[in-house]
Amino acid sequence: MFYREAGDFKTSYEADSQTFPIKFDRYRYYAVLLIGFAMVPFIINDYWVNAVFLPFLIYSIAAIGLNILVGYCGQVSLGTGGFMAVGAYACYKFMTGLDIWLMQDGEWVRYALPEINIFFSVILAGVVTAAVGVLFGLPSLRIKGFYLAVATLAAQFFLVWLFNKWSWTYNYSASGQISAPERTIMGVPVTGAETAPWAAYLFCLVFLTLSALIARNLTRGMAGRKWMAIRDMDIAAEIIGVNPLKAKLSAFAVSSFFVGISGALFFAVYLGAVEVGEAFGINKSFLVLFMVIIGGLGSIFGSFAGAAFLVLLPVLLKNTLVGGLGWPTDLAAHLEFIIVGGLIVTFLVAEPHGLAQLWRVAKEKLRLWPFPH
Amino acid sequence: MKQKLLTAVTAAALAAGPAMADLKIVDTSYRTGPYAANGIPFSDGYQDYFTLLNERDGGIGGEMINLVECETGYNTEKGVECYESTKGDESLVYQPLSTGITYQLIPKASADGIPLHTMGYGRTSAKNGEVFKWVFNYPANYWDGASHAVTHILNENDGDISDKTIALVYHNSAYGKEPIRTLEKLSEKHGYDLSLLAVDHPGQEQTSQWLRIRREKPDYVIMWGWGVMNQVAIQEAVNIRFPMENFIGIWWSGSENDVKAAGERADGYKALTFHNLGSDYPVYDDIQEYVVDAGLAAGAGDQIGSVLYNRGMYAAMLAAEAVKTAQEIHGVSTITPEQMRDGMENLEITEEKMAAIGLPNFGPEFTVTCENHGGNGLGAVSQWDAEAGKFELITDYYQSDQEILQELVKEDSMAFAEENDIELRCN
Numbered sequence: 142m143f144y145r146e147a148g149d150f151k152t153s154y155e156a157d158s159q160t161f162p163i164k165f166d167r168y169r170y171y172a173v174l175l176i177g178f179a180m181v182p183f184i185i186n187d188y189w190v191n192a193v194f195l196p197f198l199i200y201s202i203a204a205i206g207l208n209i210l211v212g213y214c215g216q217v218s219l220g221t222g223g224f225m226a227v228g229a230y231a232c233y234k235f236m237t238g239l240d241i242w243l244m245q246d247g248e249w250v251r252y253a254l255p256e257i258n259i260f261f262s263v264i265l266a267g268v269v270t271a272a273v274g275v276l277f278g279l280p281s282l283r284i285k286g287f288y289l290a291v292a293t294l295a296a297q298f299f300l301v302w303l304f305n306k307w308s309w310t311y312n313y314s315a316s317g318q319i320s321a322p323e324r325t326i327m328g329v330p331v332t333g334a335e336t337a338p339w340a341a342y343l344f345c346l347v348f349l350t351l352s353a354l355i356a357r358n359l360t361r362g363m364a365g366r367k368w369m370a371i372r373d374m375d376i377a378a379e380i381i382g383v384n385p386l387k388a389k390l391s392a393f394a395v396s397s398f399f400v401g402i403s404g405a406l407f408f409a410v411y412l413g414a415v416e417v418g419e420a421f422g423i424n425k426s427f428l429v430l431f432m433v434i435i436g437g438l439g440s441i442f443g444s445f446a447g448a449a450f451l452v453l454l455p456v457l458l459k460n461t462l463v464g465g466l467g468w469p470t471d472l473a474a475h476l477e478f479i480i481v482g483g484l485i486v487t488f489l490v491a492e493p494h495g496l497a498q499l500w501r502v503a504k505e506k507l508r509l510w511p512f513p514h
Numbered sequence: 515m516k517q518k519l520l521t522a523v524t525a526a527a528l529a530a531g532p533a534m535a536d537l538k539i540v541d542t543s544y545r546t547g548p549y550a551a552n553g554i555p556f557s558d559g560y561q562d563y564f565t566l567l568n569e570r571d572g573g574i575g576g577e578m579i580n581l582v583e584c585e586t587g588y589n590t591e592k593g594v595e596c597y598e599s600t601k602g603d604e605s606l607v608y609q610p611l612s613t614g615i616t617y618q619l620i621p622k623a624s625a626d627g628i629p630l631h632t633m634g635y636g637r638t639s640a641k642n643g644e645v646f647k648w649v650f651n652y653p654a655n656y657w658d659g660a661s662h663a664v665t666h667i668l669n670e671n672d673g674d675i676s677d678k679t680i681a682l683v684y685h686n687s688a689y690g691k692e693p694i695r696t697l698e699k700l701s702e703k704h705g706y707d708l709s710l711l712a713v714d715h716p717g718q719e720q721t722s723q724w725l726r727i728r729r730e731k732p733d734y735v736i737m738w739g740w741g742v743m744n745q746v747a748i749q750e751a752v753n754i755r756f757p758m759e760n761f762i763g764i765w766w767s768g769s770e771n772d773v774k775a776a777g778e779r780a781d782g783y784k785a786l787t788f789h790n791l792g793s794d795y796p797v798y799d800d801i802q803e804y805v806v807d808a809g810l811a812a813g814a815g816d817q818i819g820s821v822l823y824n825r826g827m828y829a830a831m832l833a834a835e836a837v838k839t840a841q842e843i844h845g846v847s848t849i850t851p852e853q854m855r856d857g858m859e860n861l862e863i864t865e866e867k868m869a870a871i872g873l874p875n876f877g878p879e880f881t882v883t884c885e886n887h888g889g890n891g892l893g894a895v896s897q898w899d900a901e902a903g904k905f906e907l908i909t910d911y912y913q914s915d916q917e918i919l920q921e922l923v924k925e926d927s928m929a930f931a932e933e934n935d936i937e938l939r940c941n
Contacts, residue, residue: 188602192595305686305712315695315926316637316688318617322933334621412590414617416688418715419590456595463585464599470585471545471554471813 144507160357166504177346182339190338195411196452198345199403204432204444205356206399211430212438213360214392215372216281220293222425223300224397226417227273228404230310232266233319236332236409237312259324259331259409263348266405267398273300274397281389285375297426304417320414332409341410348406352399357441359395368392369439400429435488437497446496454481536577536848537837539564540600542586542593542610545813548716549588549741551771552822554813556611557583559826561812562805566797567834569804574834575841577848588741590614597622606854607631607833613689621934624648629855631836633829634659634765634788638692639926641888643859644938646927650858652832652889653880654788654914656738657922659764660693661914662786662893663736664700666762669909676705681732683723683739683747686712690738693764697736699918717743724750737763744772748780758782762895768905769821773898781900784908788893789828789877791905793819797827797872821896821905828877835871836861859884878911884940888923891916 149164151157161167185194203221210216234240240253257265277296281289304310311319323333330336331344359365367388370378379385408415415421428451436447455477462473492498506513543557544550564579573579582605584596593615597608607629610616616636623630630649632640638657640649667675682697684690694710701708709732711723717739724747727735735756739747744767751761759782763772768785801818805811817823840849840857849857861882868876878892891914896905931938 188598191598196591315691316613316617317691318688320617320621334625412594412618413621415590416614416617418686419614422715459585459595460599470543470583471550474546474585474587 144504144510160361174350177350178343182343185338185342187338190342191411192456193453194342195345195406197448198342198349199406199411200429200432200448200452201445202345202349202352202406203400203403203429204436204448205352205441206396206401206403207429208433208436208438208440208444209356209360209368209399210392210396211433212440212443213365213372214368214389214396216278216389216392217286217290218293218396219290219423219426219430220277220296220300221400221429222421222423223297224270224274224400225404225407225425226300226304226421227270227397228266228401229408229415229421230304230319230417231269231401232262232405232409233312233321234310235262235265236324237322240309240312242309256324258326260326260344262324263402263405263409267402270401270404271394271398274393274400275390278390278393278397281393282386294423294426297423301417301421304421316416318414318416319408321409324409332413334413336410345406345410348402352402353441353445356395356399360441364388364391364395372439431485435485435495437495440495440497442500443495443497446500450484450496451481454484536580537574538580538582538603538605539833540596540605540608541581541583542596542600542608542612542615543583544586544588544611546585547587547589548718552741552744552766552769553588553611555769555771555817555820555822556826556829558811558813558815558817559823559828560609560830561826562801562818562823563827563830563834565805565810565812566801569808569810570800574837575847586610586612586615588612588614590618594618594622601626601628604850606837606849606851607858609633609829609833611635613637613692614687617688620646620649627855628851629858631829631833631858633825633832635689638888639923639930641886641923642927643884643887644927644940645931645936646887647939648855650882650887652861652882652887653863653878654891654893655888656689656692656764657696657919658788658888658891658893658914659786660696660736661700661891661919662895662912663762663764664697664704664706665912665915666784666895666909667706667734668704678734679707679709679730679732680734680736681709681711681727681730683711683713683720683727683735683737685717685739685743686714689740693736693738696919696922699922700915703915703918713739713743713747716741718746720746720750724754724756727751727756728754734760734762737761737767739763739767739772744769745775748773748776748783751783752776752779759784759897762786765825765893768896768898770904771820771822773900774903778900780898783898785896785898785905786893787821787896787905787907789824790875791821791824791896791907793824795873795876800872828873831871831873832861832863835863835867858882859887891919 144165146163161170207221210218235257236259238253238256240251242249242251280292311317321332323330329340331340367383370383371385371388375385432447432451435450437443458477458480459473462468463470541557541560544553561581564581567574568579582600584600586593586596597619605628609631610619613635616632619630620637632651634654636651638655640646640651641655697708713720713723737747761783763785765786773780773783806815836857839861840853841847843856844853859882864879868874880889892911894907894911895909897908898905
């Protein structure tokens with residue numbers, strides 16, 4: 142009735158090919174943006190930001206990144222945790238002043254860049270991660286499927302090992318931990334302990350919004366079509382003129398860029414201090430991959446839905462079981478595994494294309510409503 | 515998605531309104547995951563002692579203790595969630611029992627004004643109270659432990675270990691890396707060779723590390739392990755027939771869970787400790803009477819008297835004594851976290867105090883001051899007796915090499931102060 146194209150006239154190609162061509166959809170999108178930017182920051186507190194919003198926003202960026210690679214380009218990757226670690230450590234080096242050691246007259250002399258503003262540090266971290274992603278994406282030109290998954294798994298283990306071993310990456314700290322010092326944007330701290338909840342939230346929200354916009358527009362443009370051609374059948378794609386080298390490597394680069402940004406935010410804004418094995422282990426790779434699969438491969442909305450499902454559900458269950466019902470914490474923790482696991486299986490059986498497909502079906506129903514035929 | 519968010523919002527908002535507390539103490543425990551075998555007894559001991567105070571004495575100074583438990587699974591993300599969800603309503607003190615979570619909470623808790631007690635773990639240089647106002651790590655820390663182990667080896671070799679090799683098997687994390695710098699400094703002083711063997715989380719796979727030990731034949735092995743890593747390491751040591759009396763674990767690698775799996779041949783394994791062992795203390799009669807018999811024991815109630823149970827209870831006892839001290843200083847019974855901090859900073863543990871609690875000769879005497887948040891660094895060595903099935907102290911308490919450690923603490927804490935623009939206190 143209200144969710145349909147009828148009456149929504151477009152007079153230009155731009156208007157016709159916009160992201161949300163249906164008026165209702167468009168207004169809903171503006172409303173979400175308005176709530177996200179103008180209302181939520183005024184009502185959230187420490188708990189909401191640190192337990193709910195930050196993990197949701199940051200994992201959404203990671204899921205968008207991985208979705209480009211797995212969902213759009215069809216290249217399975219298990220290296221997400223390692224790439225997030227690259228983002229985190231790169232961000233740390235940039236925000237604390239990247240130091241370079243040069244040999245001069247038989248002695249090592251330290252040169253350091255000035256500390257870079259945190260906003261640009263995060264972006265630069267994405268750029269560095271993109272380069273690393275391309276490097277580890279090279280095998281994708283020769284191997285596919287499970288074999289590529291194993292190759293990216295090697296990236297995961299190698300990168301974690303590297304950040305444990307190479308003390309330059311953690312500024313030679315004794316514990317091997319990196320911790321984010323306070324950094325500000327226009328005088329407002331966004332990292333460190335004194336950060337106001339709204340500042341951390343808005344900082345991540347800006348990155349998420351930008352990432353989603355870029356990803357959405359990339360995936361429906363020429364680059365995205367090339368990726369999807371490669372995903373659907375690489376030989377056919379090559380025959381119609383898609384360069385597999387460029388397509389695959391650009392997918393790795395763009396994907397790693399977003400994953401790197403999420404890793405940087407994960408370290409700098411969310412946790413504040415990380416050690417690589419614990420924060421960016423293989424579990425993280427699987428977690429983000431599950432988000433993408435549950436949310437829906439090849440869908441930006443699916444990335445949000447998957448992140449929300451896997452971040453919010455455990456928190457919700459914990460609060461209901463322990464806080465609400467007063468159950469013992471260990472029982473609740475075990476039950477949480479069972480429930481989340483069970484729901485994943487149920488969802489995948491009921492809807493193999495993920496939560497995004499459920500949303501698509503719902504939209505289709507809405508279009509026909511109230512006269513289904 | 516919005517719908518789900520909304521549901522989550524309402525449910526969590528409903529759940530986030532806890533009852534008003536008298537003296538709120540949070541136990542961030544882990545009863546699940548690869549570290550649960552060690553997390554459970556500690557948490558049981560921590561909770562049982564507060565339950566005992568509630569049941570027997572009606573709390574501390576007439577105020578009941580409200581104990582809130584939160585499961586972290588030894589995971590830093592869950593640790594943050596736990597901290598944020600429980601820090602309201604004047605939480606008095608946090609005992610995260612995880613070095614990773616401690617590193618996270620040091621800036622957060624300092625900003626929120628909640629004291630942290632990281633007993634025998636966490637950031638060692640937090641001993642310097644001039645820099646770390648809100649963090650306490652009495653009665654001993656990792657660097658003390660490293661020095662205790664080396665001193666023990668020195669004593670066994672009549673003070674000369676310049677021809678010995680010591681291998682450190684460590685958990686490849688902030689926790690495991692803590693002792694390295696100390697061991698290196700001590701190696702300069704005493705002339706032993708140090709070799710470092712990292713074990714990645716969670717530590718089930720150590721074949722290559724022990725193969726190297728078998729090949730290089732170090733004279734002593736020191737271990738910094740936790741959770742399942744301990745059991746595996748001790749089993750591997752047994753497998754390569756490493757002499758167990760030359761195998762020394764830090765206090766987190768010396769509980770019954772860690773050695774029992776390896777059976778008879780684990781006999782002779784040594785572990786450091788900073789408190790006494792066993793259940794031969796008057797306080798255990800009270801725990802039996804008021805907690806266990808009343809059906810109020812935490813967990814399954816099967817850990818009482820084990821090493822880590824004792825340690826959890828010791829941690830709770832120190833927290834309770836700090837509450838008492840705070841109540842005395844400020845003359846009020848309901849204290850705030852700020853007052854709790856004062857209590858911790860003026861804490862004095864004497865033999866009379868411990869005897870009065872029912873724990874005579876249980877731990878070393880120590881005094882906390884504004885400059886020194888870490889106690890005197892006393893520790894002892896315990897040895898596993900497989901036949902009797904228990905650890906027993908084989909040395910008296912002795913002090914760590916303060917000459918070297920104080921310098922290291924100063925250096926590391928000053929670097930932290932500079933990095934974070936902290937003004938020194940205590941002047």
